[in-house]
Amino acid sequence: MASFRMSRIGPLSTFLGLYAAMYAAFGAASPFWPRYFEARGLTPEELGLLFGLGTAIRLIAGPFANRAADILGALRAILAACIVIAVMAALGLIGAQGFWLLLIVHLVQAAALAPIPTLADALAVRASVRRPGFEYGWVRGAASAAFIAGTLAAGQVVGHFDLSAIVWMHAALLAGALLGAVLVPESDTRAERAADPIGESMIGGVRELLGLATFRRVIVIAALVYGSHAMHDTFSVIRWTAAGVGTAASSLLWSEAVAAEVVVFVLVGPILLRRLGVAGAAALAAGAGILRWMVEAQTTAIWMLATVQPLHGFTFALMHLACMRLIADRVPAHLTATAQALYAVGPGLATASLVWISGRLYGAYGPRGFLIMAALCALSLPLAVRLRDRSTTSV
Incomplete structure (x- = not known):
């Protein structure tokens, strides 16, 4: 059913939707995370530790998840799973109290977010090469524009509501990206993987x-x-x-x-x-x-x-x-x-x-x-x- 709907919508449209929702979610939250955690009572030292460990976990989780996606030949499935975990972790930040619980939930979300852009790029670049009339630059340009729009919209939202509104906005946009992840075409690499046992490790x-x-x-x-x-x-x-x-x-x-x-x-x-x-x-x-x-x-x-x-x-x-x-x-x-x-x-x-x-x-x-x-x-x-x-x- 998903492949049928995708064929009717077209791969370019589904990738545009995926990237727009994904980067709007990043733009809505990224500039405001420090303010959000500060408002939850974290000290400057705790903020430094939280974001420093978040960066470290991204550097580990991104390559690990992407490598697993290649070995399993399941880029789209792992992309979707990472988005689901990121949404759940974002919502978990709303109810989390205290530094250590906020840190744990943040690290889970950081690990889930890390592979999302690179898995999407892997799928989009592969699709653009195989389909005439599909330019990767179009979806990446839409992503940059969506990031700006997300940041501007979040600035307005924060002005009218409390900072927890950006978490809801971030989670809702990521949920929209999940729909795009389900609809984009998978990259079929079974033949290449079968011919290269070394690349499977x-x-x-x-x-x-x-x-x-x-x-x-x-x-x-x-x-x-x-x-x-x-x-x-x-x-x-x-x-x-x-x-x-x-x-x-x-x-x-x-x-x-x-x-x-x-x-x-x-x-x-x-x-x-x-x-x-x-x-x-x-x-x-x-x-x-x-x-x-x-x-x-x-x-x-x-x-x-x-x-x-x-x-x-x-x-x-x-x-x-x-x-x-x-x-x-x-x-x-x-x-x-x-x-x-x-x-x-x-x-x-x-x-x-x-x-x-x-x-x-x-x-x-x-x-x-x-x-x-x-x-x-x-x-x-x-x-x-x-x-x-x-x-x-x-x-």
Whole structure:
């Protein structure tokens, strides 16, 4: 029955619904979780422990669940199960009292949430490759727009109700994502799994992936380019404010960057990817990063900042599209979910480390620290130009 309904609705529509609900749920809650837990009586030290352990559990749970999904060939089922657990844990936060119970429920939800985006990406990328007229960028762009809408809506809700309203909103949107997860097409990898017994083991699949030179290169490029955002994300508004840029202007600059991300995902990125190929698109993204961070190192003039903010569409969205295409082309189908998890964890760890390093750089060198971020993008250029997008897993 589910497959019949999906065939009538169409895979693109079901993925759009899944991503819109999923990222709206993230946008509705993510900015407000610290306030929610603070309102429940947690001290700053307890908040640090809660969110720190939440991050750690995500780094473990994401790869584990994705690897299990590949071994079982059940990406959609595990995606749906994770969403159900996340909804139940979110609702459990409403009644939980005391630090330790709040911590346990939060860790359960963090573990359930971790695999959801990467499993969805594994399914969506696979579906986009197999179906003409289906661009992964369209659903990912819808996700970015939905995240913004969720955040804006939650801000209004919090203004009229207490903070527990965001938990209900988050849970309701995740429940909507569950419907999408049930309807999206499954990725059938039985033939590939049967032909590759090594890839069926928990460790063997990871070893096989890391044995692919192209995949290793993708992880390094993503770590360098995504990681280069660390100083901007942490210190840009601080620097702008010190230079006299008002809160409203800073908000507009950030909104401009996010809007560019959506435009590149939906419109510009797929066209550039077809015309330039993966190597050209990745090199363009790295070049955009070099230009963006060099400008931010030199000036806080509003017109200059407004000129380079749209480059976020290239440094993030276009790079992400290029990486997704390479994973679809080069990674065996039965390792797709595992590849998505490693793609998320590797650059994520690099970014976390670079946030810490950025603090030291900014403290020592001020805005000139952005030149180091430009250098990271420059380091990725030689690797980017060596990428080739052809449908083979050879290296």
